[in-house]
Amino acid sequence: MRFLALFWLTMMLEGETIDRTRPPVTTDLPVYKLPPVSEHRLANGLEILLVHDNRLPLIHLRLGFPAGSKHDPPGLWGLSETTAALLIEGTTKRSARQIAELVTELGGALRAYSGPDVLLIEGSVLAENFDPFLELTADVARNANFPEDEVKLRKQNRKQELLAQRAQADFLAQQRMAQVLFGLHPYAHQEPTPETIDKLDRAALSAFRDRYLTPGRAVLVLVGDLPPTQKTLRMLESKLGDWPSKPAPAPPEARPPEPKRSIVLIDRPGSVQADLRIGRLAVTRRDPDYFPLLVANTILGGGASSRLFMNIREKQGFAYDAHSAVNALEEAGTLEVVTQVRNEVLGEAVQAVLAEMRRIAGEPVSADELAATRNYLSGVFVIRLETQQALAGQLAMTRLLGLPLDYLEQYTLRVRAADADQVRAAAARYISPEQAAIVVVGDAAKIRPALEKFGQVLQEEAP
């Protein structure tokens, strides 16, 4: 492969045969090779993945737990994310200030946060300071003690942050769509409310930590200037080996509702454009339809050469952005089209989006589109794994979602294996718009009539 590339370049440079009127011919994309991952497991079950990468004198760390917001008890939304945020705000050994100062002294960065499925402690540090940084990470994971004043301040600030988030139309649309698509499933509530924040206290946070932050189902990923030697392993064992494991509880059993058409309009008076989302329940990464759907979605709205972008923005000038995205969580996934259009053209824009969804669900994609999209997905996947930081994140998420490590190497192959029939079948199942939900955030007085042409509109006040 390499040899061919060199040969071609030389040819091209020597000749007066350079044809500037045509794009250069290049070799096919190479297959992605995962760097060597050294895998270990401590006696308490903690899985450890090491990648020795000495490009930079830096080490990236991820310590992840299957403890995302889906484990928040009903009415205590925000419990997982608040537990995460408070991990670095005090332990039985250190005050919040001591943690903050130590992190900076080590040339580190350390934070913890949670998503729908997982809670992650994420950090990086100058390689020379790895030992004390690992000790600190183990301390926050194991010994956080949720000081009353820190809990109070976090709650106070989170309520204001939530207010600020709710001032953004996109946030409102995203939250409401999750509720419509997931119904009684806990994925419906990925953000807290002011009322649920009020109910959080030290006892609830400690209990959540004790229950879910256990090494048995956790994964520790280290990528950077750290050789996977016995010395390294002994150090990991010494900081984490005596961390007792407990059985981790299973996620609550719940099924999202069957998809059906519904139209929700959140009134945001004064909006100068309408934030539009059209979405459906889709699949998880384990589903055989996942890769064909990924390809279908990319053709529909995955990039700047996608159908939605070319139509809604470049042809019609309705919007600055128009895209679609597959969001595959551990237990369910969604496919959503997202765009923000000027008020006067909302009706036409909805019509155009539905038409594009119908087209990809009903008609085969062209051979050119299929080839271009396989390349796009394969190429940007490789680019996404360029840095130590990105690789650490991908390794952690892969394992936390219960996927095998070779999922990362298989990715480009599976994208390329998706054929036109599979793509059409997946699109027919998961993109066809008849059961899609529509959520719009905007100035109801200006846009409601346009929406009513598509069915009964449920209008709400913004929270």
Added chain:
Amino acid sequence: MLLQASGFRIPIEKYRLANGMRVILSPDNSAPVVTVYLIYGVGARSESKGRTGFAHLFEHMMFQGSENAPKGEHFRLVESNGGSLNGSTHPDYTDYFEVLPSNKLAVALWLEADRMRALAINEANLQNQKEAVKQERRLSFDNQPYNTALIEHWPKLAFRNWANSHSLIGSFEDLDAATVQDVARFFKTYYAPNNAVLVLAGDFDAAQAKKLVESYFSEIPPQPQPPRPDLSEPPQGEARWETYPDRLAKVPAVVIGYPGPRRRSADYYALVMLDIVLTGGDSSRFYQNLVKGRQSVIQYEANLGWPFAGPTDYLDPGNYAMFFLHHPQFTGKQIVAQVEEEIARVQKEGVPEKELARARTFLRAGRIRQLESTRARAMLLGQYELLDGDPELLNTELPAFLGVSGEQIREAALRYLRPTARCVLEIVPAPVGARQRKSGPSAAPSKSKTTKGKSR
């Protein structure tokens, strides 16, 4: 210093084509990825009256096709070869990048050369992109809390020279007034090879890359070097304060800024270090004393060049500016007083050695993190070449930061963060239906910004 001590250095080779285009190569074949970055020496501060937002509108036109790559082809070719791309408009430059799997390098060079040589400029594309830009303005500013205040009002408050103070996203009126002749003239004047820097970073062979660059770019003719706009600002004699009622905001905010130093002057390095002491990480003074101690501030941002630039692409005249989202039980005045109290403490006592040592480590580690991706490297190299004429600074500048003393920080704080040089923009949530104040007719000037161009 320590960066070198750790054996880490970015390879840099710089040369010039006969037509004046500067080329910087930074090979690193540890990942099969290459970034092509083109930075042009023109930004929003080069706009003329009646054409606010034009540099950004023009940036959009760069994606509308060129002689051999028809409309849509730029996106299609990059993406179908597995790459991603974008462009953005800044106060002092406009830049474009493609990140590709490394065997696709030639595709990006071909596309960039084709549009530099022969951009397709026509009425239909211009009309379409005016709409896209208006939608971008609605999306990123008119429909967002805080952002209209930052892009329209903050520059007017902070600057007196129109080149610096006007809106960088532009008014709908000015966007509508733009003609294809304007586009053609702008293209010829500013998008010439001698006004551009091309950077390649990542997995390529330098000798082959040079040949490719030569064959694609060398025949593009140079143009007379465009004039630099006059950006000079009169000295600020007194404090300025403005209150902006924001119908979309629900939480109050305050912007505080002070005219900053010349880029690469001793005070530039001192203010970057001061910024770390005040705002860098959770151990910083603002975090520990305002977010934690007084519990008045919820979140903040600050930078030399904020909100449209950072230290690496700061170009004077610019501000050292800060943004505070704060609890509603505190007034904007109280927040300003608390911030000034922190500044006064530095002006009186300097910075203790232990704290300064932490700030140095923070800076050093931050720099290493900043260099992880080929795209970030390419951008810094291009910016340093364009703004400093010296990309090698990326390898050599650290000692200038690390050598700053506590006393130098104290003196710089005294020189720059003076109450009489201060501008404050208070952003206050206003009830829906409240009259949105018009940006007054003013002899006021403004400043910079970053507008995302393309896709995502």
